[in-house]
Amino acid sequence: MKSLSQLTESEVLALAIANEEEDSRIYQTFAEKLRATFPASARVFDEMAEEERSHRSTLYDVYRERFGEHLPPIRREDVRGFMKRR
Numbered sequence: 001m002k003s004l005s006q007l008t009e010s011e012v013l014a015l016a017i018a019n020e021e022e023d024s025r026i027y028q029t030f031a032e033k034l035r036a037t038f039p040a041s042a043r044v045f046d047e048m049a050e051e052e053r054s055h056r057s058t059l060y061d062v063y064r065e066r067f068g069e070h071l072p073p074i075r076r077e078d079v080r081g082f083m084k085r086r
Contacts, residue, residue, distance in 0.1 A: 004079055004080075004081065007079065009066070010067045015079065015082075017063065018071075018076070020052050020053070020055045021056055023052045024049045024050075024056065027052060028046070028049040030045040031043075
C-alpha cells in the first residue's frame with residue numbers, strides 16, 4: 001500500500017476521479033431518500049451530485065489527454081493515511 005506522496009501522477013488523478021464518482025453516488029442516494037418527503041432538499045443533493053459528475057468529467061478529460069483511456073484501479077482504501085469515510 002502506497003502513501004499519497006508515493007503515488008504517480010496518473011494514480012493521483014485516478015484517485016481524484018474515483019472520489020468524485022463516489023461523492024456523486026452518495027449525494028444521489030441522499031436525494032433519492034429525501035425526494036418523497038423533502039423534495040427541495042432532494043433537489044439540492046441532485047445539484048451537488050451533478051456538480052461532482054462535472055468535476056469527474058473534467059478530471060477524466062485531463063487524465064485522457066495525459067495518460068490515455070485506461071484508469072488504474074485505485075480507491076481511497078488503497079492509499080495509506082488517506083482520509084477514510086465513516
